[in-house]
Structures are given as structure tokens and as C-alpha cells.
Amino acid sequence: MKNKTVDEIVLEIKDKSELMIDLAYSSLLYDNTTIAKEVYDLEDLLDTLYKNLQKKTLELVENKKLSVDDALSVLRLAEAGEQIADAAQDIADIELRDVELHPILKMSIRDSDVVFTRVEVSKNSILANKTLGKLKLASETGMNVIAMRHGNRWLYGPNKNTRIDSGDILFAKGPEDGEKHLIELASGRTREI
Amino acid sequence: MKNKTVDEIVLEIKDKSELMIDLAYSSLLYDNTTIAKEVYDLEDLLDTLYKNLQKKTLELVENKKLSVDDALSVLRLAEAGEQIADAAQDIADIELRDVELHPILKMSIRDSDVVFTRVEVSKNSILANKTLGKLKLASETGMNVIAMRHGNRWLYGPNKNTRIDSGDILFAKGPEDGEKHLIELASGRTREI
Numbered sequence: 001m002k003n004k005t006v007d008e009i010v011l012e013i014k015d016k017s018e019l020m021i022d023l024a025y026s027s028l029l030y031d032n033t034t035i036a037k038e039v040y041d042l043e044d045l046l047d048t049l050y051k052n053l054q055k056k057t058l059e060l061v062e063n064k065k066l067s068v069d070d071a072l073s074v075l076r077l078a079e080a081g082e083q084i085a086d087a088a089q090d091i092a093d094i095e096l097r098d099v100e101l102h103p104i105l106k107m108s109i110r111d112s113d114v115v116f117t118r119v120e121v122s123k124n125s126i127l128a129n130k131t132l133g134k135l136k137l138a139s140e141t142g143m144n145v146i147a148m149r150h151g152n153r154w155l156y157g158p159n160k161n162t163r164i165d166s167g168d169i170l171f172a173k174g175p176e177d178g179e180k181h182l183i184e185l186a187s188g189r190t191r192e193i
Numbered sequence: 194m195k196n197k198t199v200d201e202i203v204l205e206i207k208d209k210s211e212l213m214i215d216l217a218y219s220s221l222l223y224d225n226t227t228i229a230k231e232v233y234d235l236e237d238l239l240d241t242l243y244k245n246l247q248k249k250t251l252e253l254v255e256n257k258k259l260s261v262d263d264a265l266s267v268l269r270l271a272e273a274g275e276q277i278a279d280a281a282q283d284i285a286d287i288e289l290r291d292v293e294l295h296p297i298l299k300m301s302i303r304d305s306d307v308v309f310t311r312v313e314v315s316k317n318s319i320l321a322n323k324t325l326g327k328l329k330l331a332s333e334t335g336m337n338v339i340a341m342r343h344g345n346r347w348l349y350g351p352n353k354n355t356r357i358d359s360g361d362i363l364f365a366k367g368p369e370d371g372e373k374h375l376i377e378l379a380s381g382r383t384r385e386i
Contacts, residue, residue: 010298014301021277079283083276097265099265141335175332175337178331
């Protein structure tokens with residue numbers, strides 16, 4: 001972490017805070033406490049990132065390497081990220097309260113222009129044994145994988161180099177047409193991405 | 194608004210608050226105060242929605258049509274949406290401070306797994322004279338249109354029935370491969386979606 005630049009940390013806070021929101025809603029929809037707890041772990045990570053960023057920003061200002069105006073933008077962007085992360089934690093809290101979300105509310109979270117989905121990758125699926133980068137899943141189907149389970153291992157916010165294996169469970173987010181496409185691909189019924 | 198159900202309002206708060214975050218980052222990236230001001234207008238709308246939701250939720254509890262546990266989930270989901278909306282407003286504030294964001298910070302917001310882009314729809318583009326629903330732009334390219342400008346008119350969070358015309362400026366968000374595809378489609382260089 002020590003070697004990250006200010007802009008890299010701002011980016012990480014932005015990306016992680018948005019991932020947290022998606023994970024939090026998924027945890028509610030699939031009544032999944034493992035995902036809800038990950039939101040808590042990410043909140044700890046974001047706190048650390050934020051403290052690190054404050055220190056670096058002040059040092060840059062002290063050394064006249066960053067103007068006061070630019071430093072204010074940095075701190076405000078990061079604070080907004082922190083605020084989004086807090087909101088995500090509050091959503092995850094609903095899941096951790098141990099009261100299952102009312103079915104109508106689940107439908108209401110799902111019934112958006114952007115839906116959440118969960119699929120299992122079958123042996124015959126063309127998704128198996130390929131990386132997300134090679135599959136270009138996001139641009140070909142509109143579906144973003146936000147979390148996946150590989151056996152007992154969980155992975156959050158996978159990247160281009162993440163490999164999908166048969167048996168993996170993918171938690172994804174995207175448009176309704178994309179969900180249909182992803183279900184067909186994961187089941188192996190469609191072999192064309 | 195009077196006739197909306199509690200779950201419909203929860204969904205609207207969720208969708209609008211996420212749209213606000215995207216609009217706020219776009220306003221910063223493209224130094225666009227019109228979009229930043231829309232974030233403020235949406236915040237006013239969300240406040241009204243939230244107050245309405247509180248009243249409806251309490252009435253349902255009073256009439257024993259909603260349990261206390263379910264009502265708590267409703268209020269907490271809506272509060273989280275409010276918090277996300279506040280964060281979006283803080284990001285839009287950075288734009289409205291009249292200090293242009295440092296280029297490195299702009300790059301850092303852009304250089305994410307999910308990028309923001311802005312394209313103009315040319316006369317030859319196959320996007321022209323079609324609705325977003327017909328184009329299935331989100332599932333075919335991974336790009337979500339978050340705002341568009343049609344002459345002097347702006348439209349935020351367009352839906353399936355929104356028609357694209359030549360000359361429209363689209364502000365969209367999605368994976369890098371999707372951005373390339375959208376640029377090709379909007380320019381008319383690619384006629385296949």
C-alpha cells in the first residue's frame with residue numbers, strides 16, 4: 001500500500017465503494033451472510049485507504065506538489081467514497097439482522113433496469129476454463145461479475161485475469177437481456193457468446 | 194406519486210441514487226455543470242420520495258399490513274439510498290466549485306474496470322432513429338446510457354422507450370471493450386451491433 005499514489009488510492013476507493021453497494025444488495029437478494037460480511041471487511045480496507053490518502057495528500061501539499069484546490073478535490077472524492085461505503089454497510093446490516101427480506105422488497109430490488117443474478121457454471125459451459133478477460137463477458141453480455149464462489153473459496157470484484165471453472169457460482173449484475181444470455185451460457189445451452 | 198407502493202418507492206430511490214453517482218462522476222470527467230445541477234434536482238426528488246415513504250410505511254404498520262421488522266428493512270434501505278444520494282451531491286459539488294478537476298484525477302476516475310464515455314451519434318449510425326429497447330445496447334455492448342443531450346434538451350436515466358436520433362450526445366458507462374464498440378457504432382464505422 002505504501003507505494004500507491006494519491007490518484008491510485010482515489011480510484012481504489014471509488015471502485016471498492018461501488019462494488020460494496022452491489023455486494024450489499026446481492027447479499028440481501030440471495031440471503032447470503034458471507035457476502036454481507038465481505039462488505040464489512042471492505043469497509044475496514046477503505047478506512048485504511050482513506051487514512052493513508054489523507055496523510056499522503058497533506059504531505060504533497062506541504063511539499064508544494066499539490067495545490068490546495070486539487071487536494072480539496074482529492075479529499076472530497078475520497079470522503080464521498082467513504083460515505084457510499086457506509087451506505088453499503090448499512091444495507092449489509094439489514095442482511096445480518098437475521099430477518100429475511102420481505103419477498104416484495106426482494107422483487108423491488110431485483111426489478112430494476114439493472115438486475116442481479118446468480119448462476120452456476122456447468123461442465124459444458126463455454127465459460128469454463130477461461131479468464132474473464134478472454135471471455136469479454138461484460139462487453140458481450142452486459143453482465144458484470146461482482147463475486148464468485150469456487151468451492152469454499154470466495155472472490156470479490158474479479159478482474160480480467162480471473163479464471164472461471166466449471167462448478168463456480170457467479171454473482172453478476174446487468175441488464176435483463178444480459179441475464180438471459182448469461183444463464184444460457186452458464187448452463188451450456190448456448191455455446192456462442 | 195400518491196399511488197406508488199412502498200416497494201415501488203424503495204426501487205425508485207435505489208435506482209435514482211445509483212444514477213446520481215454515475216451522473217456526478219460524469220459531470221466531473223466532462224466538466225459539465227448541467228449534469229452536476231441535475232444531481233441536485235434528483236436529490237430534491239429523493240427527499241420528497243423518502244418523506245412519502247416514511248409516511249406510507251408508518252400507516253401500513255399502524256394498519257397491521259406491514260410488520261415492524263419489514264418496516265425497519267424498508268426504512269433502512271431508503272436511508273441507505275439517501276446516503277448514497279448525499280455522496281453523489283458531494284461529488285457534484287466538486288464540479289460546481291468551479292475548479293477543474295486535476296487531469297490525473299480525471300484519469301483515475303476514468304481508468305477503472307468500468308469507464309465513462311461520451312459519444313455523438315452520427316447520421317450514418319445504426320443507433321439513430323431507434324429506441325434503446327430495440328437496440329439492446331446494454332446487453333449487446335455492456336454500455337449503459339446514463340444521460341443524453343438532444344439539441345438543447347437533456348434526458349437523464351433514459352429507459353427502453355427512449356429514442357436516439359442523429360446528433361444526440363450520449364453519456365454512457367461500461368467496460369472498455371464496450372466503449373470501443375459504442376464509439377464505432379455511434380460514428381457509423383460499424384453497422385453491426
